[in-house]
Each structure stands twice: as structure tokens, then as C-alpha cells.
Amino acid sequence: MAPIRRAIASTGLEVFPVNLGGTPFGRSTDRQQAFEVLDAYRSGGGNFLDTADGYGDGASESVVGAWLTSRAAHDEFVIATKVGKHSQLPGLRRENILAAVDASLRRLGGDRIDVYYAHYDDESVPLADVAGTFSSLVDAGKIVSIGVSNFRAERVEEWLRIAQDEHLHAPVAIQPHYNLVERAYEDELGAVAAKQGLAVMPYWALASGFLAGVVRNATQAEKHSEFAARYLGERGDRVLEALDTAASNHHVTQSTVALAWLIAQPTVTAPVAGARTPEQVAGLVEAATLDLTPEELDALSAASR
């Protein structure tokens, strides 16, 4: 069977519709556990990893690089990383980006980064300078394409306008905070992505575990994720009920349903989701082949309104 892939427009890159997140690698997930998670993702058909130089100040990138090398898998995988949050190279000044990209390449161990995101907007640097620096990295062959994370819609549009006016390589992907219980993306950024044909990789796709259905009260939130506690309440209960129903209909986990809902949304290319164990990875990769019915999609959307 042909692998399941979605195109990132105008790049030639083809990615599995679930992007594996690397935040915990080398931090809460040690190297051996991370390797098990990465092996499970690869066995499930995955080829798309997300990391950042800010995750453990390079620790996550180092684990990803070591794994790619040990599995001789650099050519098989599409690698996304980000700049702007490393403690020694914060922000988007040109000299920081130039130093950061080389450091990321060294840690990742390949000859190019496939999607290189600005991790956050840095309004202390003129956007034209940031756009020029990223574009020069494409020209230098260090990165294949440009991505933008955590930017407001009008700033993404401004970058695209500058790129067009200055004949620069333009961003082709965005990584916004978007999931079944965080839907502000749909208001403005979603319209920009649709109009400009951007690839969209929503992060915290499982709302830090809340959408996996394992956090249903304050005690469980304490054990799994304090962050997920913010979704507890009437609306959260409605969402969990809709997830439970669809999960039981298809004999899959709630995390699979939550990701399948995102994959089915207009503009979404590949949600970014994390896993601590190979068992959890199975729930993520299954989302690529789960077709929710129109009624299930509507019920999930209505529950989270």
C-alpha cells in the first residue's frame, strides 16, 4: 500500500498527516523512550517530525538527529524545526538566526532543514529583515522552506506581502495553536491560510492530553497535565462525550478521534501531536486513516462551540 502523504504546496515535500512533536525528547522523555516512540511512529507510516532549538536548548534536536542517524533515515523524513526560543540565541535578529540554523543542522545531523519556522514573532526586528534572512537560508540550501508559528494573521500577511514585493522566498506553512477546544484559529488565520494556500500544522493538537480523554477531573489533571485542567467544565464534558461516542463507534482512542477531526478541517495539513509511549503513538497514527462520518464531525464541532 502506498504511504499516506499530503503535499506542502510548492516545496515538493510530502508528509504523513500526523506530525510527531518532539518537545519532551531529551527532557521528560529520555533518549531510549524517545527512540521507542520514534520507531513506533516510523513503523506506523510516519515521516514528519517537529522540533525546535528552544526545546531543552537543543536537547530535542539532538535526540532527533541521533535517531535519524542510527536508523539511516535522514532522506526518508521531513524535518521541521524552529528558531527564536533558544536561551543563548533568542529572537529573530539576523546574526541569531544565522548562528541558530547552523547549530540546528549540526544537532539534526542532516544537510538541510525541510521546514524552518520562526517560533514566535519578534517585533523588535523589522519584518523585512526577518523575511530577508529566512529567504537567504533557502538560497544557501540550508532550509527547503519557511514556516511561521504564533504570528497574528496580519503579520503573516505582511510577511507574504514583503516576500512578494522583494522577490523573496515566502513562508509556505504556519504552525498555530489549534485543536477541538482551541478554535480561535478559525476566525482569521484560517482565512489567510485558505487564501494563500499555506500548509497548516496545528500544535497542541491534543490540548496537552485533554483530548485524549484521560483528564476528566482535577485529580486526573494533577497527574497528567495541569495545563489540561483549563478545559474542565461544561463545555469540556460535552466535547469528551462527543469524543467518547465517536471513539466507541470506531473502536479507537479519543486521541485518534480528536486528531481525525483536525485532519478533516479545511486548511489543515498535519496536526502536531506528542506521545510519551509507543502505545500512545498507535493512537496518533491511526488518525491518518480514520474517516469520521459527517454526523460525527458535526457533533464534535457543535460540542466545542
Ligand SMILES: NC(=O)c1ccc[n+]([C@@H]2O[C@H](COP(=O)([O-])OP(=O)(O)OC[C@H]3O[C@@H](n4cnc5c(N)ncnc54)[C@H](OP(=O)(O)O)[C@@H]3O)[C@@H](O)[C@H]2O)c1
Ligand atoms: N509552535 C509552538 O509554539 C508549539 C507549542 C507547543 C507545542 N508545539 C508542538 O506540538 C507538539 C505536541 O505538543 P504536546 O505533546 O505538548 O501536546 P499534545 O500533543 O496536545 O498532547 C500530548 C499528550 O497527550 C497524551 N496522549 C497522547 N496520546 C495519548 C493516548 N493515546 N492516550 C492517552 N494520552 C495520550 C500524552 O500525555 P501524558 O504524557 O500525560 O500521557 C501526551 O504527552 C510538541 O511536541 C511541539 O512539537 C509547538
